[in-house]
Amino acid sequence: MLEPKIVFALAAVLFSVGLYGVLSRGNLVLLLMSLELMLNAANVALVGVARYWAGMGGAADDFSRAHSGQFFTLMVMAVAAAEVGVGLAIIVAVFRRKHTSAADLATELKH
Amino acid sequence: MDNLFKNPEVLLWLVPLLPLLGSATNGLFGKRFNIASSGAIACGAVVGAFIIALSLFISRVSQGITIQSIGYNWMVVQEAGFAVSFRLYADQLSMLMTLIITGVGSLIHIYSVGYMGHDEGFARYFSYLNLFCFAMLMLVLGDSLVTLFLGWEGVGLCSYLLIGFWFKERKNSDAGKKAFIVNRIGDFGFMLGMFLIFWHFGTLSYMDDPFVPGGLYRIVAENSHGHMDLNLINWACVCLFIGACGKSAQIPLYVWLPDAMAGPTPVSALIHAATMVTAGVYMIARLNFIWVHAEAALQLVAIVGAATALFAGTIGLVQRDIKKVLAYSTVSQLGFMFMALGLGNYPVAVFHLFTHAFFKALLFLGAGSVIHSLEHTLGHGNPDSQDLFKMGGLKKKLPVTCMVMIVGSCGLAGIPLFSGFFSKDAILYTAFELGSAMGGGINLGYIVWAMGVAAAVCTAFYSFRLIGLCFFGKWRGADAAYAHAEESPRSMTLPLAILALAAIGAGYLWMPAAWLNYAPFSDYLAPVFAAGQEHLHHNHSVFALHAEHSADSIAREWVNMIISSVVAIGVSFFAFSIYSSPKGVAREQALASGKMGAPYRLLLNKYYIDELYQILFVRPIQILSDVAFVMIDVIFIDLILVNGSAMAVATGSRIARRVQTGVVRHYLYAFAAGAAILLALFLFVR
Numbered sequence: 001m002l003e004p005k006i007v008f009a010l011a012a013v014l015f016s017v018g019l020y021g022v023l024s025r026g027n028l029v030l031l032l033m034s035l036e037l038m039l040n041a042a043n044v045a046l047v048g049v050a051r052y053w054a055g056m057g058g059a060a061d062d063f064s065r066a067h068s069g070q071f072f073t074l075m076v077m078a079v080a081a082a083e084v085g086v087g088l089a090i091i092v093a094v095f096r097r098k099h100t101s102a103a104d105l106a107t108e109l110k111h
Numbered sequence: 112m113d114n115l116f117k118n119p120e121v122l123l124w125l126v127p128l129l130p131l132l133g134s135a136t137n138g139l140f141g142k143r144f145n146i147a148s149s150g151a152i153a154c155g156a157v158v159g160a161f162i163i164a165l166s167l168f169i170s171r172v173s174q175g176i177t178i179q180s181i182g183y184n185w186m187v188v189q190e191a192g193f194a195v196s197f198r199l200y201a202d203q204l205s206m207l208m209t210l211i212i213t214g215v216g217s218l219i220h221i222y223s224v225g226y227m228g229h230d231e232g233f234a235r236y237f238s239y240l241n242l243f244c245f246a247m248l249m250l251v252l253g254d255s256l257v258t259l260f261l262g263w264e265g266v267g268l269c270s271y272l273l274i275g276f277w278f279k280e281r282k283n284s285d286a287g288k289k290a291f292i293v294n295r296i297g298d299f300g301f302m303l304g305m306f307l308i309f310w311h312f313g314t315l316s317y318m319d320d321p322f323v324p325g326g327l328y329r330i331v332a333e334n335s336h337g338h339m340d341l342n343l344i345n346w347a348c349v350c351l352f353i354g355a356c357g358k359s360a361q362i363p364l365y366v367w368l369p370d371a372m373a374g375p376t377p378v379s380a381l382i383h384a385a386t387m388v389t390a391g392v393y394m395i396a397r398l399n400f401i402w403v404h405a406e407a408a409l410q411l412v413a414i415v416g417a418a419t420a421l422f423a424g425t426i427g428l429v430q431r432d433i434k435k436v437l438a439y440s441t442v443s444q445l446g447f448m449f450m451a452l453g454l455g456n457y458p459v460a461v462f463h464l465f466t467h468a469f470f471k472a473l474l475f476l477g478a479g480s481v482i483h484s485l486e487h488t489l490g491h492g493n494p495d496s497q498d499l500f501k502m503g504g505l506k507k508k509l510p511v512t513c514m515v516m517i518v519g520s521c522g523l524a525g526i527p528l529f530s531g532f533f534s535k536d537a538i539l540y541t542a543f544e545l546g547s548a549m550g551g552g553i554n555l556g557y558i559v560w561a562m563g564v565a566a567a568v569c570t571a572f573y574s575f576r577l578i579g580l581c582f583f584g585k586w587r588g589a590d591a592a593y594a595h596a597e598e599s600p601r602s603m604t605l606p607l608a609i610l611a612l613a614a615i616g617a618g619y620l621w622m623p624a625a626w627l628n629y630a631p632f633s634d635y636l637a638p639v640f641a642a643g644q645e646h647l648h649h650n651h652s653v654f655a656l657h658a659e660h661s662a663d664s665i666a667r668e669w670v671n672m673i674i675s676s677v678v679a680i681g682v683s684f685f686a687f688s689i690y691s692s693p694k695g696v697a698r699e700q701a702l703a704s705g706k707m708g709a710p711y712r713l714l715l716n717k718y719y720i721d722e723l724y725q726i727l728f729v730r731p732i733q734i735l736s737d738v739a740f741v742m743i744d745v746i747f748i749d750l751i752l753v754n755g756s757a758m759a760v761a762t763g764s765r766i767a768r769r770v771q772t773g774v775v776r777h778y779l780y781a782f783a784a785g786a787a788i789l790l791a792l793f794l795f796v797r
C-alpha cells in the first residue's frame with residue numbers, strides 16, 4: 001500500500017518546482033513548461049488519492065469514488081494539451097512581433 | 112349670468128380682478144400695443160374698478176351695509192384648526208381705501224399716459240402699475256391677515272419693480288433692492304405678529320373662519336373682558352408695527368422711501384405717497400379692535416410717529432431735489448398718521464390718510480409735470496431737472512402746474528380751509544386733548560403735541576420753500592431748458608386739476624367741532640371702530656373717543672387751531688418770502704457756509720443715517736458674507752469637498768496604478784502570494 005503522505009510530498013515538491021520555475025524563469029517557453037509541471041503535480045495528487053480511496057474498501061459498486069481521480073487526471077491532461085497549444089501559439093505570435101521570447105518584455109497589457 | 116353680476120358678493124371680486132386682467136394683458140401682449148392701446152387697457156381696468164367700487168359704495172356701504180364676497184377656504188389644516196378665508200370684505204374702512212386706490216389710481220394712470228408716452232417700456236410700466244392696484248386692493252379688501260399679507264408682499268414687489276423701472280442705471284436698481292430688503296425686515300416682524308395672533312386667538316380672519324366662527328372680530332369681542340393675555344397682545348402689536356414701520360417708512364426703517372424716488376414720478380405719487388405707504392396705517396386701523404388692548408404698543412406707535420414726523424420734517428427743510436423734499440414730507444405726514452393711531456384716534460388717522468392721498472399725489476404729479484417739462488431739453492434722467500436750486504420763475508411757463516402745486520402745498524402746510532388743515536389740526540388737537548385728559552404736567556399727549564407742532568412748522572417751511580424755489584424768483588438753470596419748457600399735455604393737467612379740487616374739498620367732510628357739528632366722514636367710519644371704542648369706554652380709558660364736546664374741549668380746540676394756523680400761515684409766508692426772492696438760494700448757501708454750516712450739513716446729509724446704517728448693518732453683513740464666502744464657499748466647499756475629493760481619488764489612483772506593470776511575472780507573484788494567503792487562512796484560521 002502506497003502511503004498518501006509520500007504521494008502528497010511528491011506532488012508538493014513537483015508543484016513547488018513548477019511554481020519556482022514560473023516565478024523565476026524569464027523565457028516564455030520555460031514558463032509554459034513550468035506550468036505543465038504544476039499541472040502534473042496536481043495529476044499526481046489526484047491519482048494518488050484515487051488509489052488511496054479505492055483501497056479503503058466500502059461498497060463494491062462505488063465505481064465513481066474509486067475512479068474519479070483517474071478521470072480527472074485524463075481531463076487535466078486534455079485541458080493541458082489544449083492550453084499548451086494556445087500558449088505556444090501566443091509565444092510564436094509574441095516572438096514574431098518582438099523577436100524574443102522573454103516574458104518581461106511583453107508588457108502590452110499595461111496599456 | 113345677468114343676476115350673477117348684479118350680485119354684490121360677486122361684483123366685489125371684479126374690483127381687484129379687473130386690474131389683474133389689465134396687468135396680464137399688458138404684460139403678455141404689450142409688445143404688440145402702442146401707447147394708446149396699452150394706456151387704454153390699463154386706464155380702463157382701473158377706471159372700471161373705480162366705477163364698480165363707487166356703485167357698491169353708493170348702493171351698499173354708504174348705507175351701512177357691509178359686503179362679504181363669495182370665496183373659499185384656503186390652506187385648510189384640519190389638525191391645527193387653521194384656514195385662510197379667501198374672501199373679500201368691504202366695510203366702511205376697506206371701501207374708503209378701495210375708492211382712494213382706484214380713484215387716485217385712475218387719475219395717475221391717465222396722467223401716466225402723458226408722462227410715460229415717450230418711454231419705450233410703457234407696456235411693462237402699465238402692467239406693473241395695474242398689478243400694483245390689484246395687490247393693493249387685495250391688501251385692503253381681503254378678509255384675513257393672510258390675504259392682507261398677500262397684498263402686502265404684492266405691493267412690495269410692484270414697488271421694487273417700479274422703483275427699478277429704469278434698471279439700466281445702477282443707482283435705480285440699487286434703490287429698488289434697498290426698498291425690498293428694508294421692507295423684508297419689516298415683513299419679518301409682521302409675520303411674527305401674525306403668528307402671535309394666531310397662537311392667541313386661533314384665527315387670522317376678520318369675519319369668516321371655518322374653525323372659529325365670526326373670526327377675530329367675534330373672538331376678540333367675546334374675550335375683551337379679561338380673558339386675554341395682554342402682554343402677548345402687546346408683543347403681537349409691536350411685531351405688527353415693525354411691519355408697518357417697513358411698509359409705511361417710519362423710524363428706523365424709513366430709509367428706503369427717499370431712495371424710492373428713483374422710480375417714475377407717477378409711481379412716486381401712487382405707490383410712495385398716496386396708497387402703498389399708508390398700508391401700515393390701514394393695517395392698524397383695520398385691527399383697531401385688537402390694538403385698543405395694547406396700550407403700551409400704542410404709545411410706542413405714538414412716539415415713533417411723532418419722532419418720525421419731526422425727524423423727516425427737519426431733513427426735508429434743506430433737500431435740493433424736488434422729489435426728495437416731497438419724499439421726506441411723505442415720511443413726515445405718515446408720522447402724523449401714526450401719531451394719531453398711537454393716541455387712539457383711528458378715524459382721524461384715516462382722515463389724514465384720505466386728505467394726504469389727494470394733496471400728496473397732487474404735489475408729486477405736479478413735480479412730475481415740472482420734471483417732464485425740463486427733461487424735454489435736459490434729457491431723461493438728468494439730475495438738474497429735479498434740482499430746486501436750478502429752477503425758478505417757472506410760474507410763467509407752467510401756469511397750471513404752478514396753481515395746483517400751490518393748492519397742494521397749502522394742503523400739505525395746513526393752511527386753513529385747505530384739506531390738510533382739517534386733518535392735521537384734528538391730529539394735533541387729539542394730542543392736545545389727550546394731554547389735558549391725562550393730566551399731571553408733561554405727559555405723552557403734550558410731548559407728542561409739541562413734536563407735532565414742530566413738525567408742522569417744518570412742513571409749512573419746506574412746502575413753500577419748494578414753491579418759491581420752483582415757480583418764483585429767477586431761473587437759475589440752463590437757459591435752453593427754460594426757453595423750451597412748456598405746460599404738460601392735457602392728459603397730465605386734467606388729473607392735476609381734479610386732484611386739486613379734491614385736495615381742497617376733501618377736508619370739508621369732517622369739520623372741526625368748534626366750527627360746525629358736521630362730520631360725515633367720522634360718522635361713516637364709526638362702525639369700524641365701534642367695538643374697540645366700546646371696550647375703551649367700558650374701561651373709562653383716556654384713549655376713548657368722545658362724540659360730545661364740552662365747552663372746555665371746544666376752547667382747547669380753538670387754542671390748538673389758532674396756534675397751528677398761525678404757525679402754518681406765518682411759517683409758510685416766511686419761507687415763501689425768502690425763497691421767492693431772487694436772493695433765496697444765495698441766502699441759503701450763505702447760511703450753509705456760515706455759522707449754521709454744521710447743522711445745515713447734518714440735515715443735508717440726512718443726519719448721516721444712511722452712513723450709520725452702512726457702518727452698523729451693511730458693512731458687518733458684508734464682512735460676514737466675505738468671511739463666510741472664503742471660509743465656507745471657497746475653502747470648505749470648493750477646496751475641501753469638491754477639489755479635495757477629486758484630488759483624493761487622483762492620488763489614490765496614481766498609487767494604485769503602479770501595481771499595473773504589464774509584466775506577467777509580477778501578476779504571477781501576486782497570484783501565488785494570494786493563493787498562499789488563502790491556503791494559510793484555510794489551514795490555520797479555521
